[in-house]
Amino acid sequence: MKLTVNNLKDTEQIGQIISHCLEKGTVLCLDGDLGVGKTSLTQFIAREFGIDEYITSPTFTIIKEYQGRLPFYHMDVYRIDSEDDMYDLGYDEYIYSEGVTIIEWSHKIEGILPEDRINIEIQRLNDQSRLMTIDGKGSTYEKLIEELKKHENTCN
Ligand SMILES: Nc1ncnc2c1ncn2[C@@H]1O[C@H](COP(=O)(O)OP(=O)(O)OP(=O)(O)O)[C@@H](O)[C@H]1O
Numbered sequence: 001m002k003l004t005v006n007n008l009k010d011t012e013q014i015g016q017i018i019s020h021c022l023e024k025g026t027v028l029c030l031d032g033d034l035g036v037g038k039t040s041l042t043q044f045i046a047r048e049f050g051i052d053e054y055i056t057s058p059t060f061t062i063i064k065e066y067q068g069r070l071p072f073y074h075m076d077v078y079r080i081d082s083e084d085d086m087y088d089l090g091y092d093e094y095i096y097s098e099g100v101t102i103i104e105w106s107h108k109i110e111g112i113l114p115e116d117r118i119n120i121e122i123q124r125l126n127d128q129s130r131l132m133t134i135d136g137k138g139s140t141y142e143k144l145i146e147e148l149k150k151h152e153n154t155c156n
C-alpha cells in the first residue's frame with residue numbers, strides 16, 4: 001500500500017492509526033533516508049500510545065525503553081555493524097516480548113527481522129510531503145491496512 005502524506009499533520013494522523021493497531025509483540029520497521037521522518041513518525045505513534053516522555057533518537061544507545069499502554073521499545077540500528085551485536089543487546093528478548101518494537105534503519109538487520117512484521121518505507125517528495133510504502137505479514141499488518149483504507153476513504 002502506498003500513502004502520500006502532505007505535511008507533518010498528516011504524518012501525525014497516520015501515526016495515530018498505527019498506534020491503535022499495535023499489539024503485544026508487534027514489530028514495526030521504519031526505513032528511508034537520513035532525516036526523512038522515521039523518528040517523527042515514532043514520536044506521534046508513541047504519544048498516542050500513552051507515552052508522556054519525549055522520544056529522542058536512540059542513535060547512540062541503539063535501544064530505548066518506554067511504557068505506554070504496553071512496553072514500547074524504540075531501536076535505531078543505524079550504527080549496528082553486525083547482526084550479532086543485536087543479540088548482545090538482547091534483541092531477541094525485545095522482539096519476542098509482551099511489548100511493541102519500532103526499528104529505524106531495519107534493513108541493516110534484515111536477516112534477523114521476524115517474519116511477522118510491518119514495514120514502512122518513507123520517501124521524501126518535498127519539504128513537507130512524504131510517500132509511505134507499507135507492506136508486511138501477519139494479523140497486525142492486515143489490521144493496519146484495513147484501518148488505513150478506511151482512513152483513505154474518509155479523506156477522499
Ligand atoms: N510529513 C512529514 N513527516 C515527517 N517528518 C516531516 C514531514 N514534513 C517535515 N518533516 C520534518 O522532517 C524531519 C524528520 O526528521 P526525523 O529525525 O524524524 O528523521 P529520521 O528519518 O528519523 O532521521 P534519521 O535517519 O537521522 O534517524 C523533521 O524535522 C520533521 O519535522
Ligand SMILES: [Mg+2]
Binds near residue numbers: 040
Ligand atoms: Mg531517526
